[in-house]
Amino acid sequence: MQANVPHLRQRPRVLVLRAAGINCDEETAAACELAGGCAERxxxxxxVAGQARLEDxxxxxxxxxxxxxDHLGAGKLLAVDLVHRLGERLLRFVEDGRPVLGICNGFQVLVKAGLLPGNGLRQTVTLTHNAGGQYECRWVRLRAEPTSVCLFTxxxxxxxxxxVGHGEGRFLAADETLAALEQHGQIALRYVDAxxxxxxxxxxxxxxxxxxxxxICNRAGNVFGLMPHPDRAYLPQLHPDWVLGRRERAAGDGLIIFRNMLDYVLA
Incomplete structure (x- = not known):
């Protein structure tokens, strides 16, 4: 399914949502701009007041x-806010095929709002406290699942x-829910070893x-949430390899996620 936004073809406008406590909006907007979008924080x-319209x-x-x-849990209050104040507009935005990306706390918001894995606005999976009981800040290896329907990967x-940089990133789901995610190609990224x-x-x-x-993504593939931060890796200089003298990288590893989002809109 392609996004039905013919009036937004040239340098597509990307809404980078801000709220109290969100602190990665500047680098996220910069990544969207580098990928070819026109980002607005x-x-x-x-x-909610209608001063900026989702449909635009x-x-x-x-x-x-x-x-x-993160009072009451990571992403919970913003999720409640979005469901009660923007729920129908968000559902229309998604059903129209427009991409929605949630990064780290944004992923937690999408899960707790029910937009991921996607059953109306009902939560069916969770992201909870790390198994190690501490905040994790480190680089991780990832694999994009080849069978996933996710447009971003x-x-x-x-x-x-x-x-990654989170204290509540542990993905949990009931066995039948996990099986359904596998069956429908909704698992987009996995942590991998060397x-x-x-x-x-x-x-x-x-x-x-x-x-x-x-x-993970929704069944249509246009809503995607991930715990690792592509916004902190959109430039090659941000990778530890650059500091170590391995400067063959032409782009940051995270940039392709933003490029895929905008290529999808322009297709």
Missing amino acids: VHVNRV YAALVIPGGFSYG RGIDAPFSLP AGQPTLDYPDNPNGSLAAVAG
Whole structure:
């Protein structure tokens, strides 16, 4: 399904949502701009008030941070806010085929709002406290699942690296829910070891996520959430290899996720 936004073809407008506690909006907007979009950092209250209309944007990104201080759990309060104040508009945005990306805290928001894995606005999976009981800040290896329907991970055919920075990133789901995600190609990213194989072992799997899940999408593939930060790896200079003198990287490993989002809109 392609996004139905013919009036947004040239440098598509991307709404980078802001709220109290979100603190990765500037680098997220910069990544969207480098990927070819026109990013606008807009506070959720302006969207609710109608000063910025969802339907005027080609894509929506919910960045990382600690929305509303993560009181009542990571992403929970912003999720409740979005469901009660923007629920119907968000559903129409998704059903129209427009891309929605949630990074770290944004992933938590999408899960707790029910937009992922997608059953109306009903939560069916969770992201909870890391198995190790501590905040994790490190680079991890990832594999994009070749059978996934996720539009954001298209063309990623080799393991790549992104940083994580979270205390509540452990993905959990009931057995039948996990089986359905597998069946419908909704598992988009997994944590992998040095051999490129999915792993439950720490620190390659930094939080103990079930089935090594690092990111999932909805059945249409246009809503995607991941715990690692592509916004912190959109430039090659941001990777540790650059500091070590391996400067053959033409782009940051995270940039392709933003490029895929915008290529989809322009297709």
